[in-house]
Amino acid sequence: MSVLNTVPFEKFHGTGNDFFVVDADDPVPDRPAFARTHCDRNAGIALDESDRRGADGVLFLALESRYDPPRVVMTLVQPDGSVAAMCGNGARVAAAWAAERTGSDEIMIDTPAGTRRATLDDGNVTVEMGVPSFRPRDVPLASDEELVEAEVEGLTVTAVNTGVPHAVAFVDDVDDVDLEAVAPSIRHAPLFPDGTNVTIASPDGEGGFRQRTFERGVEGETQSCGTGAVAVVAAAKRLGHVSGDDPIDVSPPGGTLSVTVPDEGSALLGGPAVHEGDGEADIVFRER
Known part of the structure; x- marks a missing residue:
């Protein structure tokens, strides 16, 4: 060097x-x-x-x-x-x-x-x-169908692009998942031709979500992922877990982010x- x-x-x-x-x-x-x-x-x-x-x-x-x-x-x-x-x-x-x-x-x-x-x-x-997209060409997916609550390499995931692709899985408790073990096979799954970030989320009991993300390019878990936080709320709305245009708290290990995914218009991400x-x-x- x-x-x-x-x-x-x-x-x-x-x-x-x-x-x-x-x-x-x-x-x-x-x-x-x-x-x-x-x-x-x-x-x-x-x-x-x-x-x-x-x-x-x-x-x-x-x-x-x-x-x-x-x-x-x-x-x-x-x-x-x-x-x-x-x-x-x-x-x-x-x-x-x-x-x-x-x-x-x-x-x-x-x-x-x-x-x-x-x-x-x-x-x-x-x-x-920007506006989160579930369209296969936007994620992108090697499929003509949206990926919504489908099993990929052992996790039930929903695929959404929030500036970069995310495979989002809702679990009972994010702390119970060995993310470093399960995420790489999803991150490199053939269904994702450009690869994907892998994000897991669980309800925090107060109307928000806890979040963990294995990031593409970092090739490991990060303390926080903003596009992942937006992906959590976008997927939660798509699956009917939340509704409306109010901000929702999403808490990765490094702190708490405020996410708004309105029915119309751009999503918002706020925090320090x-x-x-x-x-x-x-x-x-x-x-x-």
């Missing part, structure tokens, strides 16, 4: 979903190698000795402050080097990062999945997530976005 020089980064998290943020004006010639190297949970970078090594991805952000409201172009490179079309918590972090630089409480975020509007209010960031600290990372330009 060869190193050219270093680049400054900031560390953010949204309910435990953590990211290194790099200003796109600072050139990183090989973004996939940079993400694979520094996001590694065993050998990646840490802010200090008490900080967990690595991250769930690197957000390369390009601020375009001349617009009103300001815009930020978001590219999320995941720990395996792939680019994610959308990331709910990543978008909320991108909005917080842009707001720090512009002072605006409204940010437009350009992602591979489309442009999303975010608003900020007293540390809480809410982002439009926290700036943990700053550092410098080696720019990796070649891997052996």
Whole structure:
């Protein structure tokens, strides 16, 4: 492995979903190698000795402050080097990062999945997530039929795209599921030609849901997944577990997110976005 020089980064998290943020004006010639190297949970970078090594991805952000409201172009490179079309918590972090630089409480975020509007209010960031889709071509599925409460590799799942594909399974208690054992076969099932995230959910007893997600690209469970939280509520509405347009709390291990999936219009994802600290990372330009 060869190193050219270093680049400054900031560390953010949204309910435990953590990211290194790099200003796109600072050139990183090989973004996939940079993400694979520094996001590694065993050998990646840490802010200090008490900080967990690595991250769930690197957000390369390009601020375009001349617009009103300001815009930020978001590219999320995941720990395996792939680019994610959308990331709910990543978008909320991108909005917080842009707001720090512009002072605006409204940010437009350009992602591979489309442009999303975010608003900020007293540390809480809410982002439009688009309209969830169950259509086979949107998920996508290797089938002409929607996948609704169908068994796939031992779990009964419903497939929905909330910017990225999710296979959602409702279980009695998320803590009773060995997610690292059951998720990989679903994540790589032939039914999902592009792969899928695997999300499980169980009622929290207060009208909301607990959530755990095995993320494609991370290839493991994360502390929070925003697109997964939206997928839980979208699937719950589709199956009749919930109804109406009121916000619903979804709680991954890292905290609580507020999700609204209206009968018409874009879903909303809200929660905190926290700036943990700053550092410098080696720019990796070649891997052996």
